[in-house]
Amino acid sequence: DIAAFKIEMKDGTGKPKLKGGDQIRVWFQDSISNTHMAAKVTDLNNGTYLVTAPLPWAGRLRLHVALAYPREYLRA
Numbered sequence: 318d319i320a321a322f323k324i325e326m327k328d329g330t331g332k333p334k335l336k337g338g339d340q341i342r343v344w345f346q347d348s349i350s351n352t353h354m355a356a357k358v359t360d361l362n363n364g365t366y367l368v369t370a371p372l373p374w375a376g377r378l379r380l381h382v383a384l385a386y387p388r389e390y391l392r393a
Contacts, residue, residue: 320345320356324366324382334364338388343368346379 324341326334337360344355356370372378 318372319369320372321367321369324358324368326364326366334388336364336388337362337366338391339366340385340391341366342381342383342385343370344381345370345372346381347374348377348379350374 324343326339328334339360341358342355343358344353346353352374354370354373356368359367359369361367
């Protein structure tokens with residue numbers, strides 16, 4: 318199976334961001350074995366990001382999403 322979902326970024330005032338460029342990290346964690354697996358994040362350059370990852374094991378997973386660096390920081 319493959320997991321796929323979209324992340325829609327917002328600015329500090331809650332308005333949707335219209336440009337990409339943020340560095341986003343996404344990973345899954347198996348709740349029993351504590352195994353971690355990174356997901357692929359594709360920047361759609363419009364403030365949204367497509368996340369995909371194969372699901373190599375069955376069971377409950379915990380999803381982690383982190384904004385490593387916002388676009389504004391990287392441009393400074």
